[in-house]
Every structure is written in structure tokens, then in C-alpha cells.
Amino acid sequence: MANMSPEKNEVRCQEPSERIKNFDEVAYGYDVETAVSEAERCLNCKNKPCVDGCPVNIDIPAFIGKIKQREFVAAYKIIRESSSLPAVCGRVCPQEKQCEERCVRGKKGEPVGIGRLERFADTFYSSRPESFKTPELPESNGHKAAVIGSGPAGLSCAGELIRMGYSVTVFEALHVAGGVLVYGIPEFRLPKTIVQREIYRLMNLGVTIETNTVIGKTFSIGDLFENGFKAVFIGSGAGLPNFMGIKGENLNGVYSANEFLTRINLMKAQQEDSDTPIMPVKNIAVVGGGNVAMDAARCAKRLGAENVYIIYRRSENEMPARKEEVLHAKEEGIIFKFLTNPAEITDGGDFSVNGVKCVEMELGEPDESGRRSPVPIEGSEFILEADSVIIAVGTSPNPLIRDTTEGIKTNGRGCFITDENCRTSIEGIYAGGDAVTGAATVILAMGEGKKAAKAMDEYIRGNITI
Amino acid sequence: MHEGNAVKTKNDFVRIKKGLKFQPLLLLTNYKHCVIIVFELILIRNDFMYRIIRKAILNPTVTLMEIEAPLAAKKAEPGQFIILRTDKNGERIPLTIADFDRVRGTITIIYQIVGATTEKLNYKNKGDYIEDLTGPLGIPSKTDGLKKVAVVGGGVGCAIAYPIAKKLHANGVCVHSIIGFRSRELVILEDEFSEASDMLCIMTDDGSYGEKGLVTTALKSLIEKGEVYDEVIAIGPLVMMKFVSALTKEYGIKTTVSMNPIMIDGTGMCGCCRITVGGEIKFACVDGPDFDGHKVDFDEAIKRGSIYRKIERAAHEKVCNLYQNINED
Numbered sequence: 001m002a003n004m005s006p007e008k009n010e011v012r013c014q015e016p017s018e019r020i021k022n023f024d025e026v027a028y029g030y031d032v033e034t035a036v037s038e039a040e041r042c043l044n045c046k047n048k049p050c051v052d053g054c055p056v057n058i059d060i061p062a063f064i065g066k067i068k069q070r071e072f073v074a075a076y077k078i079i080r081e082s083s084s085l086p087a088v089c090g091r092v093c094p095q096e097k098q099c100e101e102r103c104v105r106g107k108k109g110e111p112v113g114i115g116r117l118e119r120f121a122d123t124f125y126s127s128r129p130e131s132f133k134t135p136e137l138p139e140s141n142g143h144k145a146a147v148i149g150s151g152p153a154g155l156s157c158a159g160e161l162i163r164m165g166y167s168v169t170v171f172e173a174l175h176v177a178g179g180v181l182v183y184g185i186p187e188f189r190l191p192k193t194i195v196q197r198e199i200y201r202l203m204n205l206g207v208t209i210e211t212n213t214v215i216g217k218t219f220s221i222g223d224l225f226e227n228g229f230k231a232v233f234i235g236s237g238a239g240l241p242n243f244m245g246i247k248g249e250n251l252n253g254v255y256s257a258n259e260f261l262t263r264i265n266l267m268k269a270q271q272e273d274s275d276t277p278i279m280p281v282k283n284i285a286v287v288g289g290g291n292v293a294m295d296a297a298r299c300a301k302r303l304g305a306e307n308v309y310i311i312y313r314r315s316e317n318e319m320p321a322r323k324e325e326v327l328h329a330k331e332e333g334i335i336f337k338f339l340t341n342p343a344e345i346t347d348g349g350d351f352s353v354n355g356v357k358c359v360e361m362e363l364g365e366p367d368e369s370g371r372r373s374p375v376p377i378e379g380s381e382f383i384l385e386a387d388s389v390i391i392a393v394g395t396s397p398n399p400l401i402r403d404t405t406e407g408i409k410t411n412g413r414g415c416f417i418t419d420e421n422c423r424t425s426i427e428g429i430y431a432g433g434d435a436v437t438g439a440a441t442v443i444l445a446m447g448e449g450k451k452a453a454k455a456m457d458e459y460i461r462g463n464i465t466i
Numbered sequence: 467m468h469e470g471n472a473v474k475t476k477n478d479f480v481r482i483k484k485g486l487k488f489q490p491l492l493l494l495t496n497y498k499h500c501v502i503i504v505f506e507l508i509l510i511r512n513d514f515m516y517r518i519i520r521k522a523i524l525n526p527t528v529t530l531m532e533i534e535a536p537l538a539a540k541k542a543e544p545g546q547f548i549i550l551r552t553d554k555n556g557e558r559i560p561l562t563i564a565d566f567d568r569v570r571g572t573i574t575i576i577y578q579i580v581g582a583t584t585e586k587l588n589y590k591n592k593g594d595y596i597e598d599l600t601g602p603l604g605i606p607s608k609t610d611g612l613k614k615v616a617v618v619g620g621g622v623g624c625a626i627a628y629p630i631a632k633k634l635h636a637n638g639v640c641v642h643s644i645i646g647f648r649s650r651e652l653v654i655l656e657d658e659f660s661e662a663s664d665m666l667c668i669m670t671d672d673g674s675y676g677e678k679g680l681v682t683t684a685l686k687s688l689i690e691k692g693e694v695y696d697e698v699i700a701i702g703p704l705v706m707m708k709f710v711s712a713l714t715k716e717y718g719i720k721t722t723v724s725m726n727p728i729m730i731d732g733t734g735m736c737g738c739c740r741i742t743v744g745g746e747i748k749f750a751c752v753d754g755p756d757f758d759g760h761k762v763d764f765d766e767a768i769k770r771g772s773i774y775r776k777i778e779r780a781a782h783e784k785v786c787n788l789y790q791n792i793n794e795d
């Protein structure tokens with residue numbers, strides 16, 4: 001009999017007053033019994049609306065069915081057929097806009113906790129000895145394929161290619177692999193051991209990861225082909241932070257979210273034994289309404305900031321951040337200033353921030369994206385006291401590859417132009433993830449990496465037979 | 467720089483992977499252990515890579531290191547930099563490539579001990595390893611089409627100016643070098659510059675060596691004497707570059723400066739290296755480090771440069787004390 005409770009099973013979380021003092025994961029995840037109980041809420045719908053909402057079409061009712069039957073490893077394997085990073089996606093996907101948005105149970109009450117179940121299946125599987133076994137790989141076909149960038153797009157592409165028998169090398173500019181998963185998304189939302197585990201699994205399959213290697217500088221894409229790589233996948237992400245172009249943006253104490261998060265996540269600036277400094281702050285204003293803004297604000301809180309504001313120019317409904325993160329941020333005492341736009345960052349006299357001059361906004365007509373665009377209310381200016389400002393208003397791809405690869409086509413925002421098979425304008429070069437779409441999501445990047453691997457395989461095999 | 471006869475290794479991608487054995491890991495069932503071991507394996511691999519093969523003290527605060535980094539050496543061009551981390555808790559710092567040898571597969575860095583990281587770096591000796599080294603980064607200096615150039619270097623900035631002077635000179639460009647230091651004992655790279663220049667002028671603030679005065683004084687008198695330069699390349703402290711640029715603007719001489727702000731990733735990801743050039747935000751790591759001196763907002767760059775100074779000084783003292791204690795023990 002299905003569990004007809006209108007609400008999701010709660011997931012245990014660290015208490016807000018406790019968790020703002022540490023960087024440990026906030027949500028603990030379901031235990032076995034809770035997971036089975038949640039799985040029993042699924043109606044196993046014939047037309048599977050949730051699957052249509054999933055960007056990589058995981059067979060959701062099938063894996064949930066396995067959880068119902070307590071066949072947790074089988075559940076994991078079903079997810080794994082469509083997703084390379086279940087541990088990550090279960091934690092960071094915006095489920096409320098994807099699978100869970102379409103879930104039939106959501107019409108009356110809350111949808112099935114698909115994300116939480118996905119995370120559970122992975123946790124269970126990963127604690128089993130068999131998760132450490134190297135799966136049977138097809139015999140090596142002797143061909144080399146290169147992957148640029150070790151974010152979710154690159155990792156999933158590499159994982160697919162090695163399983164097809166290619167010898168795969170991933171080139172990563174930074175000193176650790178993982179892309180945004182390590183330098184952007186904080187520990188309390190996605191523990192770094194999980195990312196390391198995924199990378200370990202890939203290395204165990206035989207993927208070579210070359211860190212400290214910047215394509216476009218250390219090697220050009222041409223060098224890769226010369227060195228025998230038959231096809232190249234660009235998964236270099238969209239890391240370059242945008243600024244707003246307002247007065248005071250270069251004052252000391254103004255950071256891009258990437259800088260702030262990198263200092264903490266990648267360089268561990270908050271730890272005693274790290275050499276990377278971070279400024280202590282009291283009042284901090286974060287500009288933006290996405291996951292990046294939430295992450296920066298919650299990190300600031302954990303660093304001991306007293307007042308953390310989020311300044312967002314639209315209303316709460318338009319915020320692109322994951323719902324759960326917004327909720328957690330509120331619980332942690334982050335102060336939201338909706339319908340507010342920063343007009344200037346003010347100088348306290350010694351080239352450091354002392355406040356943000358803001359304008360209140362109201363929602364006007366819907367714009368081309370369907371969201372109602374905000375317009376300033378005249379005479380509503382006010383000053384928000386702050387000694388630091390974090391800008392989280394989006395990112396674009398860096399110019400390293402496009403400036404050094406002749407003939408590769410990009411659009412006005414610097415994103416690589418690809419066809420439906422991830423092919424760029426140059427033969428043998430494929431691209432996917434944020435490098436193509438601009439800042440998007442982990443699951444989309446992962447899906448593209450997978451799709452590109454298939455296309456690369458066809459391309460390489462096609463070339464051999466000729 | 468042995469450009470011509472660079473050896474091409476059979477396969478650039480075959481790196482030393484001694485000690486990398488994955489099979490035993492399979493026996494472990496606790497993934498946390500595996501993670502730790504993988505971390506360590508990654509460290510081992512790096513240990514084989516960036517070895518210091520020469521260290522020379524150029525003056526009391528400036529040191530030269532030649533480091534094995536074949537991939538960076540292979541592509542390095544004057545004006546580019548690398549980012550390194552001394553150890554696994556270390557910060558990432560940018561250092562300009564002062565020289566490179568494609569045959570030996572090495573790059574040379576010259577650094578001034580200013581903070582905790584350069585202090586830590588300085589405790590490493592010949593035979594030791596650098597944890598991470600990435601590069602070459604940044605856009606190489608443009609040297610095409612130049613016939614006569616004034617290269618102005620100040621202090622440790624001379625280390626950045628030198629490879630450019632050397633390349634220009636090797637390409638048959640007439641190079642006038644003006645290098646400035648505070649006093650005699652701080653003079654570096656004198657022989658190197660004199661070999662790479664058609665004329666060398668050394669300036670010291672206190673007159674203890676060469677001429678007394680600032681590099682701008684020397685540059686101005688050369689211009690006044692009728693020397694006509696296609697370009698002035700100025701590399702040194704921000705204040706020096708600011709005044710050189712102000713001077714050359716008066717005479718309408720194109721001026722290139724090399725910016726060296728705080729950096730983290732060096733790939734355009736963090737934006738902490740941003741500077742204002744001609745009213746626009748530019749990222750020094752990917753858009754530079756060379757910029758038009760007449761357009762750079764030096765005053766802003768000077769103020770941004772001071773942000774971590776207090777923290778740096780404290781960290782520096784901490785490292786010094788640490789090593790002192792170790793030595794005393």
C-alpha cells in the first residue's frame with residue numbers, strides 16, 4: 001500500500017545555530033527506513049511525468065521501486081545508467097524545477113523526495129565493498145581522447161569514454177580536479193570527499209588526470225591532436241565572473257563570489273594552517289539571487305559575519321536558487337532584501353567599502369524570459385551598511401581556449417557554438433556544459449558530457465574505418 | 467633561451483608516474499582511506515615534477531630559482547608568468563618567468579621575499595620540490611615591428627624586464643635599458659642587462675652605484691637628448707610605472723607596463739586580479755599582464771595592492787618565527 005502522507009519525509013539537518021559555526025554538511029540524508037517510507041509515496045505512474053522533468057531522463061519510478069523492495073544497490077545502478085554523478089546531483093539539483101515539479105504527488109501536497117532518494121541510493125551503494133571493484137571494461141581500443149576541464153561535464157565525458165575503451169586524459173587548469181564542485185559549491189552542501197570519491201573512481205578506471213595544465217597555454221588544442229588524441233572535448237565551464245559596472249566595484253572588500261568561495265573552498269582560507277588570507281567581516285552584502293549568492297552568503301555567516309544580506313533585484317518567486325538552499329539560508333539568519341538593486345558601493349575614505357547605496361524596485365512587465373522585469377522606484381534610495389560586498393551576478397566562459405584555437409566559433413557571450421551532437425565548428429572538437437550554455441546546472445553539464453562522448457566515439461570509429 | 471634546438475620529447479604526456487599503483491586500493495573498503503591515499507598519490511606524482519635545480523641569492527631580499535617544469539618551459543615566452551604553490555596548504559602566487567631553457571626543460575623565477583609564501587619558498591633549496599606549478603600564463607609581450615625601445619626596470623621588476631630586453635636584443639632591436647634600485651647592494655642582473663642592451667643606464671636612489679636619481683630622470687634626459695623610441699616598456703613598482711607612463715604621455719611615446727596584482731587561479735576565474743584600463747575592468751591574468759601604460763588606473767591599482775598588506779606582514783612573521791623555532795630546536 002502506498003504511503004499517502006501529503007508531506008515528504010523530513011530529512012534530519014544540523015541545527016541552524018550549530019551549523020553556522022562549522023562547514024560540515026547541513027543535511028544528513030535519509031536512513032534506510034525513512035528512505036523506504038519515502039519510496040512508498042511513489043505511485044509508480046505509467047506515464048512517468050517525473051522522468052520528462054529530469055534533464056537526463058533517469059528512470060525515476062524504476063529506481064524508487066527498487067528502494068521500495070529494499071534492493072538499494074539495484075536502485076543505484078538504475079540511476080547510474082543515466083547519471084554519472086548521483087551523489088552530487090542528489091544534493092545539488094534544483095529538483096523542485098525538474099523531476100519533483102512534475103511529480104503527480106505534488107498536485108496535492110508535496111512531491112516525492114526524489115532528490116533525497118537519489119542521494120540515499122548513492123550513499124548506500126558507496127558504503128558497499130562492491131563499489132570499490134573496478135567494473136569490467138572493454139578491451140582498450142588503442143585510441144586516445146582528451147577532455148579539457150574536470151567539472152561535471154568533463155568528468156562524465158571521461159567516464160563514458162573510458163567505458164567505451166578509449167584511453168582518456170583530463171586536463172585541468174587548477175591544482176585539483178572537480179571544477180565548480182570543488183572551488184565553488186561549499187563543503188556544507190557538497191562534501192569534498194564525495195567529489196574526490198567520484199574522481200577516484202574515474203582514476204581507478206584508468207582515466208589520467210593532469211592537473212596544473214591550462215589548455216590554450218600549456219598546450220594548445222592543436223598540440224593535443226599532434227600528440228595523438230583523436231578527439232577533444234571542451235568542458236571548461238563558465239568561470240569568469242561578471243561585474244555590474246557600478247561605482248565602487250573595485251574598492252577593497254568587494255569580491256566576486258568566485259574569489260570569495262575559492263578562497264574558502266579551494267584554498268581553505270578559514271583554516272588555521274592555510275596560507276591564503278581572507279578578510280574578517282562584520283556586515284556583508286551579497287548581490288544576486290542564485291545558488292552562488294546563497295553559497296557565498298552562507299559561507300560569510302560561517303566565517304563569523306554578524307549581518308549577512310542578500311540583495312536581489314526581483315522578488316523571491318523569481319530567485320533562481322534551489323528552494324532548499326533559500327530555506328536553509330533563511331534559517332541561518334541571512335537577511336533577504338528583495339526588489340532591491342545596488343546603485344553604488346560607497347567608499348569609507350580609505351578605499352574600503354562602508355556601504356551599498358540601494359534602490360528599491362517594483363516588478364514591471366514580463367521580459368523575454370517570461371520573468372517580470374524590475375523597474376526602480378524613484379526616490380527610494382537607501383544605504384545599507386556593509387564592510388564587504390560580494391558580487392554574484394553571473395559568469396561567462398574564460399577566453400583561454402577561444403583566443404588560442406583558430407576557427408572555433410563562439411557566440412556573443414563567449415560560449416562555444418555546438419550542434420545537437422556537441423560538435424563545435426572544428427572537426428574533432430566537441431564541447432558541453434557551462435562552456436556552451438553559460439552558467440547552468442550540474443545535471444545539464446553532466447548530460448552534455450555524456451552525449452558528447454557518444455558523438456566522439458562515433459566520430460573516431462568513423463574515421464578509423466575510412 | 468635555446469629556442470632553435472628545442473628537443474621534442476617523444477610524447478609530452480608521458481609524465482613520471484612512479485609510485486602510482488591503483489590496484490592495492492581496491493582492497494580497501496573504507497572510501498575515506500582511499501581518498502586520503504589518492505591525495506597522497508597525487509602529491510607523490512607532483513614531487514617528481516617541479517624540482518629546484520639551482521638557487522642563487524641575487525641580493526639580500528631577492529633570490530633566483532631555476533625549476534624543472536618542462537611543459538611550462540616548452541611554451542614560455544617573455545612577459546608570461548607561472549602560478550605556484552609551495553606546499554599543500556600554500557597559497558597560489560604568480561611569479562613572472564624570468565628566463566627559460568627549453569632544452570633543459572626549466573624555467574627561472576626571481577622573487578623578492580615579501581610575505582609568507584615567498585618566505586616559505588625561500589626555505590626551499592636546490593633538490594627540493596615545489597608542490598604545484600602551472601603555466602605559462604598570460605599573454606606574451608608583443609615585440610613585433612619594434613626598432614628601438616627603452617626598457618625601464620625597477621627593483622625586482624628588472625627580473626620581468628630582462629627576458630623582454632633579451633628577446634628584443636636577439637631580434638636585432640636597439641635596446642636602451644634603464645634599471646633602477648634603491649642602493650648598490652640591491653642591484654641585480656647587471657651583467658645580463660648589459661649583454662642584452664645597446665646602452666645600459668643604472669640608477670640608484672642614493673647614488674651609491676651608477677647615477678643618482680630615479681629612472682624617470684634618466685629616461686627624460688635620453689628623450690630630451692633626441693633619442694626616439696618606438697616604445698617604452700616599463701616594469702617595476704606601480705609608482706614607478708605610473709610616473710614613467712606620465713612622462714612618456716607628455717612626449718606621446720607608446721608605453722607598455724606589466725601589471726602584477728594579487729592573483730589566485732590565473733585563469734580568469736576569481737577576478738581578484740582586476741584592474742581598470744581605459745575605464746573598463748580587465749583581468750590581468752588573462753587580458754594581460756601587459757597593458758597600455760597611458761590607460762591604466764595606477765592609483766586604483768596601488769590602493770588595491772595594499773589590501774592584504776597587514777595580514778601578509780603578520781603571516782610573514784609567523785613563518786619566520788616558525789622556522790626560527792625549528793632551527794633553534
Ligand SMILES: Cc1cc2nc3c(=O)[nH]c(=O)nc-3n(C[C@H](O)[C@H](O)[C@H](O)COP(=O)(O)OP(=O)(O)OC[C@H]3O[C@@H](n4cnc5c(N)ncnc54)[C@H](O)[C@@H]3O)c2cc1C
Pocket residue numbers: 092093094148149150151152153154171172173174178179180181184185186213214215216235236237238239261291292295322398400401432433434435439440441442443445733
Ligand atoms: C557557487 C556555485 C554554486 C552552484 N550550485 C549549483 C547547484 O546547487 N546546483 C546545480 O545544478 N548547479 C550549481 N552550480 C552550477 C554548476 O556548478 C555548473 O553548472 C557546473 O559545474 C558546470 O559544469 P562544467 O563541467 O561545465 O564546468 P565547471 O564545473 O566550471 O568546470 C570547468 C573546469 O574547467 C577548468 N578549465 C577552465 N578553462 C580551462 C583550460 N583552458 N584548460 C584546462 N582546464 C580549464 C576549470 O578550472 C574547471 O575546473 C553552482 C555554481 C557555482 C559557482
Ligand code: SF4
Pocket residue numbers: 041042043044045048049050051060061064102103104105111112114
Ligand atoms: S511522478 Fe512522482 S509519484 Fe509518479 S512515478 Fe514519478 S516520482 Fe513516482
Ligand code: FES
Pocket residue numbers: 728729730731732733734735736737738739740749750751752
Ligand atoms: S587571478 Fe583569478 S581571475 Fe585573474
